[in-house]
Amino acid sequence: MYWRQVVASQRQQLSPADLDLVQRMVVTQDKPFPSSLSGWEPKRLWRRQADGGYEEVAFAEGFDSRLDGRSLVPADFDGDGDQELLMLSRAGARLQLFENVGANGRAVELQLGSRSGPRDAEGVEVRADGLGAFTATLARGYASTVPPTVHLGLGDARAVTVDVKWRSGRRETFGPLLAGMRHTLVERNAPKPSRSEKFARPRVEQPAGWPSTLGALGLEKAEVPTVVQLFTRGCRPCADEAPVLAKLTGARVVALGIVAEGDTPEAAAASLGIKTPARQLPEAAADALARGGELPLPLLLVYGSDGQLKRVLPGPAQLAEVLRSLHPG
Ligand SMILES: [Ca+2]
């Protein structure tokens, strides 16, 4: 996953198609809010790990907005099978749409047609082996609503079979449901979906210049994971990282810096106590990683031995754990 903010504006600046979707889901107000009691806090986003634990990834996944968010709607706005995030803020940019531009995994989206209770299938429960139980609901989160669909990320699986518990108490098994599609499941029509429709092609793969591989940074692959430390002269948190990274085992460490004219990466790195080889950070990568025109330091990029970017970390706190997950045992 990686979310790139595509709208930070009043609703008038959205396209008519966006506006239609947005107006159905978000209550917008015309007057700016005067103040905020609990706003401007960094957002948190938790990703479930294979072992059942959770990792906090708001920063790494591009969702570290500090605006005073209230309503949050996760939904597949562009129909490509991954979920965007739409956030309404009390102040500042009122609506932010975070487009999911990460590499698309395999997923299914389920629309449920209940023959009992509300038409939108509120309360219908879907269970999938190894994934857990999911309830279709309109009421999730604060001051917002979500589409009453169930979105299942399938990892590498090409299909999934699901057990559906309808509001009538009836249980039915549907499947196999092919990944990459939006399926409509209707009560008493099991085991086949009543309708299946392919996801749209993803519009954007990655932000331009996004360093998804070591090659994009001008670095060769290594037999072990590579940790890229980003720095600029005078960055104290970068200096604080240096002794931790110097002691790291089982990984190659490279420092990439942005330096002023007349300065060199080697000299700037040395001024921070960075002992690993230092080079210039390519400009395109610096642009892609920047937030509001600045590189959000400290910042570590972790690459696997396959040369692919695995994690973006705001400092070394979770580094040992991440490296263990790349090199189990
Ligand atoms: Ca999407």
Ligand SMILES: [Ca+2]
């Ligand atoms: Ca997408």
